[in-house]
Amino acid sequence: MDTPLSFESWQGDEEEHSVTWSQRIILECRCGEGVILLGLEADWRTEKRDAFECECGETLSIASNRVDETAFSVKQLLRRGHEATFGA
Numbered sequence: 344m345d346t347p348l349s350f351e352s353w354q355g356d357e358e359e360h361s362v363t364w365s366q367r368i369i370l371e372c373r374c375g376e377g378v379i380l381l382g383l384e385a386d387w388r389t390e391k392r393d394a395f396e397c398e399c400g401e402t403l404s405i406a407s408n409r410v411d412e413t414a415f416s417v418k419q420l421l422r423r424g425h426e427a428t429f430g431a
């Protein structure tokens with residue numbers, strides 16, 4: 344009996360590339376809104392951009408308004424919870 348040739352074996356060693364391009368920076372405003380910057384902080388520094396306007400008109404900067412993404416998400420969830428409570 345002939346052994347069938349496998350044409351699929353070459354596909355076996357695809358490498359998983361660790362993706363870092365999805366990194367982002369979150370700036371939180373006093374009004375509770377957030378501005379999300381896509382990319383690395385170093386990239387924004389290179390662009391000499393460190394002033395971002397919130398929807399309320401407040402100027403945010405990476406240096407003073409940056410927040411941890413996890414913390415911000417939790418705040419947003421809490422905030423939505425409040426809104427739901429008030430709307431009931």
Ligand SMILES: [Zn+2]
Nearest residue numbers: 372374397399
């Ligand atoms: Zn704001």
